[in-house]
Amino acid sequence: MSEPKVEENTTQEEKKDSVENISEKLEASAIGTESTNPQNTQDKEAEESASADASLLKKLLRSRLEEDNSAIEVERQNPDSPLYSCKRFEDLNLKQELLQGLYAMGFTKPSKIQETALPNLLSNPPQNLIAQSQSGTGKTAAFSLAMLSRIDTNLLYPQALCLAPTMELAAQITDVVRQMGQYMKNLKIASAIRGNMVPRNVELKEQVIIGTPGTVFDWSSPRINAFSLKKLRVFVLDEADVMIDQQGHQDICIRIVRGLPKDCQIMLFSATYKNPVIEFAKKIVGNPIIIRLKRSQESLSYIKQFYVRCESFETKYRALTNIFGLLTVGQSIIFCQTRKTARDVVVRLTEDGVPCELLSGELDVMQRAAVIKRFREGKCKMLITTNVTARGIDVDDVNLVINFDLPIGQDGHPEFETYLHRIGRTGRFGKFGVAINFVDTNTMGALDQILKHFGRPIDKLDASDPEQIEKITQ
Numbered sequence: 001m002s003e004p005k006v007e008e009n010t011t012q013e014e015k016k017d018s019v020e021n022i023s024e025k026l027e028a029s030a031i032g033t034e035s036t037n038p039q040n041t042q043d044k045e046a047e048e049s050a051s052a053d054a055s056l057l058k059k060l061l062r063s064r065l066e067e068d069n070s071a072i073e074v075e076r077q078n079p080d081s082p083l084y085s086c087k088r089f090e091d092l093n094l095k096q097e098l099l100q101g102l103y104a105m106g107f108t109k110p111s112k113i114q115e116t117a118l119p120n121l122l123s124n125p126p127q128n129l130i131a132q133s134q135s136g137t138g139k140t141a142a143f144s145l146a147m148l149s150r151i152d153t154n155l156l157y158p159q160a161l162c163l164a165p166t167m168e169l170a171a172q173i174t175d176v177v178r179q180m181g182q183y184m185k186n187l188k189i190a191s192a193i194r195g196n197m198v199p200r201n202v203e204l205k206e207q208v209i210i211g212t213p214g215t216v217f218d219w220s221s222p223r224i225n226a227f228s229l230k231k232l233r234v235f236v237l238d239e240a241d242v243m244i245d246q247q248g249h250q251d252i253c254i255r256i257v258r259g260l261p262k263d264c265q266i267m268l269f270s271a272t273y274k275n276p277v278i279e280f281a282k283k284i285v286g287n288p289i290i291i292r293l294k295r296s297q298e299s300l301s302y303i304k305q306f307y308v309r310c311e312s313f314e315t316k317y318r319a320l321t322n323i324f325g326l327l328t329v330g331q332s333i334i335f336c337q338t339r340k341t342a343r344d345v346v347v348r349l350t351e352d353g354v355p356c357e358l359l360s361g362e363l364d365v366m367q368r369a370a371v372i373k374r375f376r377e378g379k380c381k382m383l384i385t386t387n388v389t390a391r392g393i394d395v396d397d398v399n400l401v402i403n404f405d406l407p408i409g410q411d412g413h414p415e416f417e418t419y420l421h422r423i424g425r426t427g428r429f430g431k432f433g434v435a436i437n438f439v440d441t442n443t444m445g446a447l448d449q450i451l452k453h454f455g456r457p458i459d460k461l462d463a464s465d466p467e468q469i470e471k472i473t474q
């Protein structure tokens, strides 16, 4: 049996128009693939004009990306923005070594959720919290600071536990906590994800455990007995709505909550909560402070949303390759509804010589970790995936998300929360992002519902029109 994977730190270290002709226009500007539509081969001029559009767009996007830092400053001055704050980290009563960690990460001011949640989270006696804040607004940093503030690194046993729905997300949180706690002496972090094993009946020395529910529960069970829930001071549920709403996760999460001592602080964080989920959460979390967003605040104004009308896999695929010719700045994520579609897209792109990688549940643990690592490092620029990557993954160079398929539930209705989480992979912490939805006759109604639900514009996209292209970057 191997040792647990341990992260150790010592001293350093809406308005909707009908879209009809975008795919034909895009077909004329296919880049990296041969046009398969003979009607379009006639028009060489269209190709040249599309290529000029492409370079215009690239320039605009580049300048937009360069403006990002000042855009964040502008957001910070706007009281309606999720990045607005009137406090400084120095006002939040954080330990000196945590402030150092924040400075090392380049964080200068807290975001709204951080300045609102942290005083509550750090107060004594500890208070429970159910918090909502838009994607990419610093929830992870908020609860990581709270966990690190509550632990005593002189005590060598688990005191803080954080659960996340996927191992990629758990690994990402582990990274954030490690960076933030880099100046805390003796800090040790254990990563409880599938594949990491621990010896039986030997208490872990790590003060923080971050993992997925199954493995964490296993480690705490009498069979493994690697830590005691009863000794925890802080318990965090990230992506809390899915953790308490999804079969499989729910049972384990509830069993873990029931095993916690009465004075253990419980924090739930997510960008989305359905009302019944909040009601249920209130029942399992004693006397919580609740921070909620109005529906109109849930989606971010700096993620521009568009849609392209495509009636088949072929037209979607052509639209994809053409848009890609236009939007090659930074990195992108393409969401498909099924593993099969994701695989089919990857196969086609690969045949056409377009570098991309697949990340879906059909890959094993090691393969998934390797793909996400390459994506994070920028070695992979285009990720084709399913909902497995919809939540939480934070790669700040992602400036384009494409919904190759809209997220539609088995009941035929759009999955609003999944939509928001997917598009929230771009537009991180005030950065500019673009989300493009491919819709056909069957899903146009779902797009309409998404538009009405969030009350944000989802504009018609016509890539042959320079004005429209310019609109993308405004």
Ligand SMILES: Nc1ncnc2c1ncn2[C@@H]1O[C@H](COP(=O)(O)OP(=O)(O)OP(=O)(O)O)[C@@H](O)[C@H]1O
Binding pocket: 106, 107, 108, 109, 110, 111, 114, 133, 134, 135, 136, 137, 138, 139, 140, 141, 142, 270, 271, 391, 392, 393, 394, 396, 424, 428, 429
């Ligand atoms: N105060 C801050 N100053 C600067 N950057 C920050 C700050 N807080 C967080 N960030 C950065 O913003 C990005 C998004 O933060 P984070 O991943 O915590 O968002 P989130 O709200 O948890 O997102 P999601 O809802 O997608 O899980 C990260 O790259 C993080 O490093």
